[in-house]
Amino acid sequence: MLLSSTHISIARRGSPELHFPDLDIQPGQRTLLLGPSGCGKTTWLSVLAGLLAPQGRGKVSFEGRDIYALSPRARDHLRGRHFGFVFQTLHLLPTLDLRSNIALAADMAGAARDEARIDRLLQTLDLSQKARRKPDALSQGEQQRAAIARAVLNGPKIIMADEPTSALDDANAEAVMNLLGKQAQETGAALLIATHDNRITHHFENIVRLEDPHPAKEAA
Amino acid sequence: MNALTLASASVKSRPLHATLCVLAAGAGIALLCAIFLLSGAVERSFIRNAQGIDVVVGAKGSPLQLVLSTVYAADVPNGNIEADQAKRIEHDPRVAKAIPLALGDNHNGYRIVGTTPDYLSLYDASFAQGKVFEKPFDAVAGALTHLKTGDSFLGAHGLAADSDDIHHYHAYTITGVLKPTGTVLDRLILTQVESVQQLHAHPDLGDPDAAEDLKISHEVTALLLKMKSPLSIMSMPRQLNKTSNMLAANPGYEMARFSRSMGFGKEVLTALGAGFVALSALMLLSALASSLAARRYDLGVLRVLGASPFTLSCTVIAEGMMLSLAGAVFGILAGHGMAYLVAVNIDSLQGLVLPQSFLHFGALDGALLGMGAVTGLVAGLVPAVSAARTDIAGILARGRA
Known part of the structure; x- marks a missing residue:
């Protein structure tokens, strides 16, 4: 088992307590967390990534280790080395050029920077000519590809993506999913995507559906 | 890439903001530098002119x-x-x-x-x-x-x-x-x-x-x-x-009396310079805090990529120190320039001090540089603690503003 979570519940200030189903992810497996906006998908990803400790009996294990039993530094290190992230709104650092943004994954994880691998990723994702440009000089598609390059740079065991396609049209959504799938396959990483985007369900063998925690309120 | 290069990139990305911070930090240090240089030179001159005369x-x-x-x-x-x-x-x-x-x-x-x-x-x-x-x-x-x-x-x-x-x-x-x-x-x-x-x-x-x-x-x-x-x-x-x-x-006794009465003016100017430095520290703090608010999502991304809270704090403190040290360097250069111009243009100082002596650097500059570093450290401390306590999950859930 690569990643598993049991008895996860989270109470955030001003929000109802969220309960999440138990989850098991095998190495290389593609899992989709599907649910409407506000159902807690991002919060759950945060819990699974070691960024938000669950309450009570909640437990998240990575390769058999309870990640919340690790020291904060060890947890940060684990996340940096073995988790890759693609965020909802890309989140390249505007102050750094594209190459430095990709290299951040190695630098922040304390890993040696593999310049040759960065070059290969830039070439594979057709970004070589844009390597020294700042994010605001790139198209959204280029930024998306750069974010994916950063997520796979360290050869992570799991790639987590939060709404990677929601802002894209059908063709681009499909292109991004193909790219994510290909990169995950090449690195042998599991893929865990949280989204409300029903268009991409056919890319996944494991789909976990989340309920809206505010049905009464929304109905009203 | 480390805290220093991240801070440097952040500073470079906002040149106007950085320039204003540097000028603010430099103003007080320039004033202090000029005051200390001139008063020190005049005091030394008092002693040198009266040496050998009892x-x-x-x-x-x-x-x-x-x-x-x-x-x-x-x-x-x-x-x-x-x-x-x-x-x-x-x-x-x-x-x-x-x-x-x-x-x-x-x-x-x-x-x-x-x-x-x-x-x-x-x-x-x-x-x-x-x-x-x-x-x-x-x-x-x-x-x-x-x-x-x-x-x-x-x-x-x-x-x-x-x-x-x-x-x-x-x-x-x-x-x-x-x-x-x-x-x-x-x-x-x-x-x-x-x-x-x-x-x-x-x-x-x-x-x-x-x-x-x-x-x-x-x-x-x-x-x-x-x-x-x-x-x-x-x-x-x-x-x-x-x-x-x-x-x-006795020249020593008379000049000591004279210096005491002149000392009040120096104290006022020194207090003014120190006030400028304190004000610049507050401005720097405010600038760092507002910069932090704008970059909180970026810091969140760094945490997700494996950066520790300590690294985030170091990034913020490095930014503060970079700005205040640049301000101190600017202030020291400006202070020496001010002292030189004053010595050249005020007749009563000619023969009392050598203007060229203000074009050399010494221990005072090291102390002022240290003061600049401490100012940046103090100004960066509160935002740095705030950066370390960043609620990553909350930020990721809310998204970039």
């Missing part, structure tokens, strides 16, 4: 005025003393060395001082050209007097540059020009005491000051004394002040 003897009046006029050439003398009285003091067994000064004339505002070559040795003066005076009406020019060897000029009565009471009896000839010393010597023209006395013994026909001139021809203005023992430094002035019509003053 007691000044002159006419009765204000002791501070006596010291300022004879040691610092910065005031008019109280009056003169009889040459015979001066001779008696010179031969007093308690006196190791006596240097007479005869003032009263000027050339283009530069005082003509009748004295002996011993006066030059007080300041370790050396010649840029020529040699010392050997006979009456030979003269040695200070470095700032714009005179050169071979120049000839007539002395004007009094100490004011615009005096039209010219002594036509005899012209002075420059036999030597001194190298700059950063002392009062740079603004003086030195000659034998006899030159001043002979000039006043031969007043021009119809000169209304003829009687006064004749009187001066038998007088000197003051004696600079080096005493044989510390005890006599105390006892001789006390005795002279009590039993003669002369005034004896």
Whole structure:
């Protein structure tokens, strides 16, 4: 088992307590967390990534280790080395050029920077000519590809993506999913995507559906 | 990529904001730097100008005025003393060395001082050209007097540059020009005491000051004394002040009194400079805090990528220190520039301080650089703690604003 979570519940200030189903992810497996906006998908990803400790009996294990039993530094290190992230709104650092943004994954994880691998990723994702440009000089598609390059740079065991396609049209959504799938396959990483985007369900063998925690309120 | 390069990238991405922070941090340090440089130079100059002089003897009046006029050439003398009285003091067994000064004339505002070559040795003066005076009406020019060897000029009565009471009896000839010393010597023209006395013994026909001139021809203005023992430094002035019509003053004591009264102004300026530094620290804090608010999502991304809270804190502190250190460097350069311009443009400082000395860096600059670093550290501390406590999950859930 690569990643598993049991008895996860989270109470955030001003929000109802969220309960999440138990989850098991095998190495290389593609899992989709599907649910409407506000159902807690991002919060759950945060819990699974070691960024938000669950309450009570909640437990998240990575390769058999309870990640919340690790020291904060060890947890940060684990996340940096073995988790890759693609965020909802890309989140390249505007102050750094594209190459430095990709290299951040190695630098922040304390890993040696593999310049040759960065070059290969830039070439594979057709970004070589844009390597020294700042994010605001790139198209959204280029930024998306750069974010994916950063997520796979360290050869992570799991790639987590939060709404990677929601802002894209059908063709681009499909292109991004193909790219994510290909990169995950090449690195042998599991893929865990949280989204409300029903268009991409056919890319996944494991789909976990989340309920809206505010049905009464929304109905009203 | 580490905290330093991330901070550097952040600073570079907002040049206007960074420039304003640097200017704010630099303003206070520039003011402090200039104040410390100028006051330090003036204080050192006070000491250097009075070195080797234990007691000044002159006419009765204000002791501070006596010291300022004879040691610092910065005031008019109280009056003169009889040459015979001066001779008696010179031969007093308690006196190791006596240097007479005869003032009263000027050339283009530069005082003509009748004295002996011993006066030059007080300041370790050396010649840029020529040699010392050997006979009456030979003269040695200070470095700032714009005179050169071979120049000839007539002395004007009094100490004011615009005096039209010219002594036509005899012209002075420059036999030597001194190298700059950063002392009062740079603004003086030195000659034998006899030159001043002979000039006043031969007043021009119809000169209304003829009687006064004749009187001066038998007088000197003051004696600079080096005493044989510390005890006599105390006892001789006390005795002279009590039993003669002369005034004896201790330059060190008088200048210490003078510095104390001037010290208030320095304290006000120093407090002002420190206030500027404190204000710049607050501005920096505010700038870092607002920058942090704008970059919170970026910091969140760094945490997700494996950066520790400590790394985030270091990034914020590095940014603060980078700005404040750049401000300190700017402030130090500006402070030296300000001190130089003040020294060059304020006449009363010329000969008291060497402007070129402000173009060199020293321990003060190291201290100011340290102050800049501490300012950045203090200003960055609160935002740094806030960065370390960033609620990553909450930020990711809310998304970038």
